[in-house]
Amino acid sequence: MLKTDVVIIGAGAVGCAIARELSKYKVDVMVVDKREDVGGDASKSNSAIIHTGYDASPGTLESQLVVAANPMYDKLAADMDIPFSRIGAVLPAVTQEQFEQLPAIKEKAFNNRVYDVEYLTAKELLEIEPNLNPEVKGGLYIPRESIIDPFILVQAYAENANANGASFLLNTEVTGITVEEGKIRAVQTTAGEIRADYVVNAAGLYCDDIAAMVGKADYKVVARRGQFFILDRNTSCKVNHIVLPIPTKITKGKLMCPTIHGNMLVGPTAEDLDNKTDKSVTKEGLDSIVADVTRLVPQVNIRETITQYSGLRPNRNPEGLHVDTYEDIYGYVNLSGVRSTGLTLSASMGKYVAQVLRDMGLPMEFKENFIWKRKGIPRFRELPEEEREELIRQDPRYGTIICRCETVTEGEIVEAIRRPLGARSVDAVKRRVRAGMGRCQGGFCGPRVIEILARELGIPAEEVNKNIKGSYMIAGKNR
Numbered sequence: 001m002l003k004t005d006v007v008i009i010g011a012g013a014v015g016c017a018i019a020r021e022l023s024k025y026k027v028d029v030m031v032v033d034k035r036e037d038v039g040g041d042a043s044k045s046n047s048a049i050i051h052t053g054y055d056a057s058p059g060t061l062e063s064q065l066v067v068a069a070n071p072m073y074d075k076l077a078a079d080m081d082i083p084f085s086r087i088g089a090v091l092p093a094v095t096q097e098q099f100e101q102l103p104a105i106k107e108k109a110f111n112n113r114v115y116d117v118e119y120l121t122a123k124e125l126l127e128i129e130p131n132l133n134p135e136v137k138g139g140l141y142i143p144r145e146s147i148i149d150p151f152i153l154v155q156a157y158a159e160n161a162n163a164n165g166a167s168f169l170l171n172t173e174v175t176g177i178t179v180e181e182g183k184i185r186a187v188q189t190t191a192g193e194i195r196a197d198y199v200v201n202a203a204g205l206y207c208d209d210i211a212a213m214v215g216k217a218d219y220k221v222v223a224r225r226g227q228f229f230i231l232d233r234n235t236s237c238k239v240n241h242i243v244l245p246i247p248t249k250i251t252k253g254k255l256m257c258p259t260i261h262g263n264m265l266v267g268p269t270a271e272d273l274d275n276k277t278d279k280s281v282t283k284e285g286l287d288s289i290v291a292d293v294t295r296l297v298p299q300v301n302i303r304e305t306i307t308q309y310s311g312l313r314p315n316r317n318p319e320g321l322h323v324d325t326y327e328d329i330y331g332y333v334n335l336s337g338v339r340s341t342g343l344t345l346s347a348s349m350g351k352y353v354a355q356v357l358r359d360m361g362l363p364m365e366f367k368e369n370f371i372w373k374r375k376g377i378p379r380f381r382e383l384p385e386e387e388r389e390e391l392i393r394q395d396p397r398y399g400t401i402i403c404r405c406e407t408v409t410e411g412e413i414v415e416a417i418r419r420p421l422g423a424r425s426v427d428a429v430k431r432r433v434r435a436g437m438g439r440c441q442g443g444f445c446g447p448r449v450i451e452i453l454a455r456e457l458g459i460p461a462e463e464v465n466k467n468i469k470g471s472y473m474i475a476g477k478n479r
């Protein structure tokens, strides 16, 4: 039987950030996820923006955590080799009515203690963002809104937590939680029982199902879908900042921004679904993005789309971000409502939950030998010539390009598979090194990636999965 101090349910941004924070202490931590890879669900299909919290509801836990998290990313990115850039956001008002809303938005930012928001004139806006609607009346500049690689953020949390002793149990679904005499005793999973004194529910979209396992089903989670376009890196109309619409009550609205790898991201929608699995994109949804974004950036060239995707926000009903503990279940921490800002607030949520556990009585002695740094996989495409040559000298596989669109080498793919918590599927390789993320979307490199995975894992190519268990890409030999 497995045994640990703390079980964290969910290996998304939030669960992995909590694991990393707890791994700074002499505490046994085990992260359990039903998926085949770390990276979560919503955590790998979002806008990849590290928010400032300028538009949060002042005084809420969400405002507190987002505002606290934003400044943490310079050090996190530097320590763990996470692609991150403080490109800033602009919020252009294109109608008189929107223009009149700007003072209220600035005041809200102030009430959230985001003090560096500035007014920009129409002229100033068009100087820094020439592709904006020329009708723009003026707007706001939010300098610390930033972009990040969301996949590498979660991998970095997980790998660093793992290097510091946290263990990960993947392909394992939590099916029950045992509470005896008002205390957490164990977690039931499809891989057997885990004895533990503390459980953190970081199960995102399914956190209500986990809460029901301990009899705390006082809220429901509804999936709020967001659809996106990704445009080619060489698209004819680009923006330099995150171009945000004036937010509404329901959503931050549809934006256009560069991704950290130089593509253009356009979206998302906000549609409440009656199921938690529909990650399709729809003509209606995509059309609504085009209609809204062309009001901000009229020349946006949607024909240069290389892919479309959608993500599901865990929308809590009743609304609001909650970190709950219960007098009648010692050792249980329930997170819910981690909806539209969870990627950002993962950094501060790690610290917040660690404090909640300490307050509950978990002994937390700091490890003097905590490893702060995580070395990422070399990004061959971004290296100067001399460093490329040195890498090839050390390992000739860095001299073989597998993904031509993104210039990804065999050396990087092998490293993605071999490192701890390594890739076990084609999508897991893609999220680590970008093979298949370019304009051909894996049309050329896909079969080569399958071959490398099969060779490295010692399995037939027919058994290589696209992502979840059984999602085979090759049916068998036809000759």
Ligand SMILES: Cc1cc2nc3c(=O)[nH]c(=O)nc-3n(C[C@H](O)[C@H](O)[C@H](O)COP(=O)(O)OP(=O)(O)OC[C@H]3O[C@@H](n4cnc5c(N)ncnc54)[C@H](O)[C@@H]3O)c2cc1C
Pocket (backbone or CB within 6 Å): 009, 010, 011, 012, 013, 014, 015, 032, 033, 034, 035, 039, 040, 041, 042, 043, 044, 045, 046, 047, 048, 049, 050, 051, 172, 173, 174, 175, 202, 203, 204, 205, 206, 207, 224, 225, 226, 227, 268, 310, 311, 312, 313, 314, 338, 339, 340, 341, 342, 343, 344, 345
């Ligand atoms: C369209 C969209 C745009 C967004 N844009 C941004 C943005 O720009 N910036 C930002 O900060 N945030 C953004 N977000 C929000 C952010 O992505 C989420 O809040 C965050 O990723 C939630 O992380 P999580 O770890 O709580 O959940 P998830 O990433 O969903 O992870 C939960 C994990 O729990 C696992 N799990 C569930 N049930 C079980 C079980 N029974 N047993 C084992 N494992 C289980 C799942 O497999 C999953 O891996 C956006 C979200 C969406 C959908």
